[in-house]
Amino acid sequence: MTVTTTLAQRAGALLGPRHTSYVVALVTPAGAEVGAVGADEHADVELGSVSKGITGFLWRDAVARGEVAEDAVLGDHLDVPSRPARIPLSALATHRSGLPRVAGANMTRRTWELWRHGRNPYREDLPGLLALLDGVTVRRGSRPSYSNLGFQLLGHAVARAAGLAYADLVAERIARPLGMTDTYVPTSADLLRPGAVAPLARGGRVVEPWANEAVAPAGGVRSSAADLALLLRAMLDRSVVGADAMDPVAPMVGRTRIGAGWLTGPLLRRTVTWHNGGTGGFRSFVGIDRDHGVGVALVSASTRSVDGAGARLLADEGDRA
Template sequence: MSALAERAGALLGAKHTTYVVALVTPGGAEVDAMGTDVHADVELGSVSKGITGLLWRDSVDRGEVAEEAVLEDHLDVPSTLAGIRLSALATHTSGLPRLGGSDVLRRSWELWRRGRNPYREDVAGLLAQLEDVKVGKARPAYSNLGFQLLGHAVAAATGSSYADLVAKRIAAPLGLVDTYVPTAADEVRSGAVTPRNRAGREVDAWAGEGIAPAGGVRSSAADLAILLRALLDGTVAGADALEPVAPFTGKLRIGAGWLSGPLLRRTVTWHNGGTGGFRSFVGIDRDHGVGVALVSASTRSVDGAAARLLAEAGDAA
């Protein structure tokens, strides 16, 4: 075990038995894993929203999506949602609820009782859920549904699927060999880390076409180190997604999915995530040129441990 994995383990605590970690500093990069290896893929959960933000900004830069594009420009949505701007989806200010569909309670019960993936619909199924969706006030309110629609709107505008877009515009240019988007459980690669709930029981992987832009991207410690470096040096597609453009909550501001604000005496740009069997954090401190990614096969938070690793790296930089 490396000093990095040992330190991460000490910060996480003994109940985190399987995790991957990446640390990038001005002097280099370190990756390690506990209970698995550095190329085993894990669920990034809502860190996927940050990936979607990058893809949206890249599509605008390429002229494929207009800066002021609305949902009806690229998706067949009900008239009540037609005029929602993609920029509002990217900053969680669209007025959309957190989730779509009329069976949220049943799906939540299946998740907690049986560990089932609550997001099993394809894009057509996702769009079918929109008929009963009520649009609220345009104020900051976290929405998985909003990012699902943002990602699929960008994919439609480019004549691609979301999974292919991640492969072509994020993974391939950066040389990420373990980063992909499974659209069904049988597409999860052999050797992937097994998702487990708080009690350590194996649960379903969160693989599905509909949820992909909001929580379906998978990656590894090795790939996350490369992504962190690209986020820090601005070589990732759509890098301006990191720049905060609107207030979010408290002292936080938001860019295209990415949050920025104070974290342990540092200004950090970050996103975290949670699925039925993983918790994740990806963050960079651009003032000190450091970045940390930490993902654990557990539903116990990793945010505090990741923030401490990032602060310690900044202090040493």
């Protein structure tokens, strides 16, 4: 693996000057490169909803191991009210659960606190998350509707089936086998590692990290440029556990289809398998072009999107491959 300022400069030119702290990883048939600005290649950042893709891998791996049945429902593995209990895990994985995006009557206030004061809106532990389901309405129908809550429950159900906490499941089945030594799931802010990149809101204001047990499977995984290069390679060669999570099984939006969390569809002249993410102070993009053997990961300590820059890097490298 080569650490190069050239890659960081290319990413910076696409991101623009308002992105002052970011990490980037590029994998091609010729090798891997990583870069970082305002950090180093081993500094960890929040992946946000890219964590849903990690959860998708873990679910498909649990099915392959026989820990979770292909047709399992939520109530098979978590103690939840009767209506959510009947939701298939496959529906959670494809955003067809009928669950709302988030749970809790006070999420409007928490969202205001996020944008006004930078507070993490996700504060429950797992029992607290499950308690919120008492007041949740499950909508009928099979149309896709993006749900953080759905992936929170999917990840914790899979972890419960394995007899582990979600953070330990990520460590045991994703991070350690792939040699991703910088990748972990902090369940509180005091568990952040030294050197962790601070989340930044607009104007460069430091805000609270999204380090919380409940949200972990939907947005709590942290990683680094070096580790993201390893993940991209494992996605491209399908050595990551549960690799069939990347294979689309249902329509999502337009020409985009979804597997287990991972989206596949047209993106700047290419068919790309990808996910993006956003937290209170990070934006992320992870995508692979399987046809050309190219992958890009880009995460910035910012609330400004990195999707366009990540997609452009991926397309440009695909042209060279």
